[in-house]
Amino acid sequence: KNEVEQSPQNLTAQEGEFITINCSYSVGISALHWLQQHPGGGIVSLFMLSSGKKKHGRLIATINIQEKHSSLHITASHPRDSAVYICAVREETSGSRLTFGEGTQLTVNP
Amino acid sequence: IAGITQAPTSQILAAGRRMTLRCTQDMRHNAMYWYRQDLGLGLRLIHYSNTAGTTGKGEVPDGYSVSRANTDDFPLTLASAVPSQTSVYFCASSDLTGKSNEQFFGPGTRLTVL
DSSP states (O other): OEEEEESEEEEETTTTEEEEEEEEOSSSSEEEEEEEEEEOOEEEEEEEEESSSEEEEEEEEEEEEETTEEEEEEEEOOGOOOOEEEEEEEEETTTEEEEEEEEEEEEEEE | SSSEEESSSSSEEETTTTTTEEEESSOOSSSEEEEEEEEEEEEEEEEESSTOOOOOOOOSTTTTEEESSSSBOOOOOESOOOOOEEEEEEEEETTSSSSSHHHHHHOOEEEEEE
16 A cells, blocks of 8 residues: 555546645654646646645645645646646655655646 | 756666766855655756755665865765666756745756666
8 A cells, every 4th residue: 555645547627627636644753845747747736734634726735634634625627637647755754755645637728 | 068967868777877967057056965866756856966065865865975175076986886876967056145935957867877
């Protein structure tokens, strides 16, 4: 079993829909990251969370430390949101190193 | 240079050949990382360095070596490439002195070993 599990693996939505991507982990963490990888391959960091909730534009990330679960929400989705979304955790014992989920492929159709 | 760069962008290599993937950052980050990304497996850490002069092994270090002679450069060497090393390789860096420890990724190197 992977230490970081994402669901769903693939998600197709219509433009305007509210989207949720989930991430569960099995280890103690000091932080959780959400990353975005566009079809061209580039990876950018969206959020770093250690508790609560963060919002940036139409993106919202939440984390529940007790339940070892995080969600990434996209409101009013747009075709340009189509990308792979990756959850990664920084384990309490691993210093700066991250452990990654396999990613969720999101496709938003116009 | 702005951010983090990798070279080459892509490479086709014969098995048994030696290859060095280059990574340079201009953000003065103390930590640097090498990952490989394979379909169905996500990103996996190969080697990392928390500061110039030190390196550490990640999840999949076998067949790879790294060096960190200075802050900016973190080359990854495949001493004798094998087909299972066909992958997309990403270099990343982060500032361990900061609060966020956000990792910044290079554009990747697509390597094919035949």
